[in-house]
Amino acid sequence: MIAALSPYLLTTREPAAMVTMLLADHVVTVVPSPDGVATRESVGLAAGSIPSYLELLESWSWSMPLWEAGVIASDFEGDDAIEDIRAALIQIETDDRFAAMRPLMHAALEDTGEVYLRRFADDLLKAGPDPAISVPVAAGLDRYAGRLGLNVVRGEPASVAAKQETGLMRTIARFAMPALMQAGGQRLLVAREELRDELDALRDCIDNGDEDEMRSASGELSEATERIADDLTRVTDPEEPRTILGTASVMLAELPAEAVQRSSCLAAGRMLGRQTAFEASSEGALVRTLVVRRIGSRSGR
Numbered sequence: 001m002i003a004a005l006s007p008y009l010l011t012t013r014e015p016a017a018m019v020t021m022l023l024a025d026h027v028v029t030v031v032p033s034p035d036g037v038a039t040r041e042s043v044g045l046a047a048g049s050i051p052s053y054l055e056l057l058e059s060w061s062w063s064m065p066l067w068e069a070g071v072i073a074s075d076f077e078g079d080d081a082i083e084d085i086r087a088a089l090i091q092i093e094t095d096d097r098f099a100a101m102r103p104l105m106h107a108a109l110e111d112t113g114e115v116y117l118r119r120f121a122d123d124l125l126k127a128g129p130d131p132a133i134s135v136p137v138a139a140g141l142d143r144y145a146g147r148l149g150l151n152v153v154r155g156e157p158a159s160v161a162a163k164q165e166t167g168l169m170r171t172i173a174r175f176a177m178p179a180l181m182q183a184g185g186q187r188l189l190v191a192r193e194e195l196r197d198e199l200d201a202l203r204d205c206i207d208n209g210d211e212d213e214m215r216s217a218s219g220e221l222s223e224a225t226e227r228i229a230d231d232l233t234r235v236t237d238p239e240e241p242r243t244i245l246g247t248a249s250v251m252l253a254e255l256p257a258e259a260v261q262r263s264s265c266l267a268a269g270r271m272l273g274r275q276t277a278f279e280a281s282s283e284g285a286l287v288r289t290l291v292v293r294r295i296g297s298r299s300g301r
Contacts, residue, residue, distance in 0.1 A: 001203040002076060003290065004145040004152045005029045006138060010072075011059055011124045016155035016292035019179040019248045021066055021188050022195075025203060028150065030081050030137060031074040032120040034113060050114055052121040059125065062241070065185035071192070076148055084147065085109060085140030092136065092261060100265040105132045131264065135161075139260035146257045146287040151206070156293040160270065164263035169253040169289070173211035175218040177202070178225040180232070181294060182244035191232055198224045206252060206290075214252070247295040257285035 003024035009017040010029055020027055032053075033042045047054040066072045074080055089109055092098045109116065109132070120133060128134035145152035157163045180191055192199065202217040225232070225245070233243045256262070 001206050002026050002028065002148075002150045004081070004141050004150045005072075006141060006153070007031070007124055008128050008134065008137070009153065009155055010063065011056065012127055013062075013182070014155045015179070015181055015246070015248055015294035016153050016290075018181050018183070018188075019177070019250065019292045020153045020290070021063070021071065022179050022191055023177070023199065023203065023250075024071075024151075026070070026076070027066075027072045028076045028081070028144075029072060029074065030085070030141065032117055032124075034117060046114075046117055050118050050121065052125060053117050056121040056124055063185045065189055067185075069189055071189070076150065079144075079148065081141050081144035084144040085136050088139035088143055088261070089136040092139075095261075098261045098265050100268045101131070101135065101261070104135075104268055109133060109136055131268075135260060135264045139258070139264075142255070142257060142260055142287050146285050149288075151252075151288045151290050154289055154291045156291070159267070161260075161263045161267035164266045165255065165259050168259045168262065169255055169291075170286075172209050172252045172254065172288075173214050174249065174251045175211070175214045176222075176247055176249050176295065177218045178222050179246060179248045180243060181246040181248075182242060184241050184243075187232070187240070187243055194228055194232070195221060195224055209252065218250075249293040249295055251291040251293075253289045253291060254286040255289050257287050259287070 001024050003020050003026070005017060005020050005027050007030045009020075031043065033039070034046050043057070047057050063072060086109060089105070092101050092105060109120070119130070123130045123133040142152055144150070154162070154165075157166060180188055183191070198217070198221040202214065202221055205213040205217045229245055233245050235241075235243055
């Protein structure tokens with residue numbers, strides 16, 4: 001199971017990000033870089049000259065063991081989401097169905113270079129207040145996931161636009177699963193290894209889309225997690241962050257590939273006092289989506 005994860009969720013360490021890094025075989029996210037392709041060299045050079053970009057990388061440092069282990073990457077088989085993000089922005093700028101969004105857009109993502117990196121990094125650190133950046137990123141990641149057949153991940157809907165999306169979703173299945181809601185990257189790697197068989201079984205069920213099988217597999221994962229819960233949450237290194245074990249609700253659904261644009265236009269229309277409407281349809285391209293909500297937690301010792 002390959003999951004496309006928003007860099008906003010990774011930056012804020014949302015439950016959706018923590019669950020994804022435990023559950024998915026591999027996680028693909030967006031790493032802004034000077035030339036559109038994230039390499040160790042280009043990222044290092046940018047961090048040396050743009051303070052907010054360095055701050056962004058430092059905010060991701062806890063997850064570094066997962067990057068080094070190949071669990072998280074900026075591309076899937078050499079293909080990243082940057083061009084999909086730019087294509088989503090062009091669509092908003094040229095498709096009259098999404099004209100309601102245009103007063104909120106600007107050229108932050110149209111170019112490469114320091115201005116682009118600074119604006120992108122600033123918005124990631126501020127959890128997405130600029131729709132000219134956050135909307136094309138979300139729409140582009142959906143486009144990317146749909147193009148490659150990946151599962152895109154969403155957190156609990158909080159914004160007006162995110163709540164509008166719920167009316168476009170077709171639910172396939174729901175299940176609950178244990179997850180490390182707070183943990184360092186190395187602790188997540190340990191959990192992935194200790195629970196490898198149960199996680200593999202659940203991943204296969206998600207790929208197959210059978211709700212009964214998902215619930216059965218998630219039940220086995222819960223039992224296995226409970227057996228090792230004390231070890232998973234025991235922290236002996238004072239430098240390691242406290243580990244919190246909790247439970248997440250996961251909904252597997254399908255969304256239209258343009259769900260972000262549609263829901264954002266509806267939200268923008270409300271904000272600007274305009275009426276905008278789209279018909280929810282089962283026709284056209286669809287994106288498999290995992291919507292993750294936190295249920296409960298247990299602190300580590």
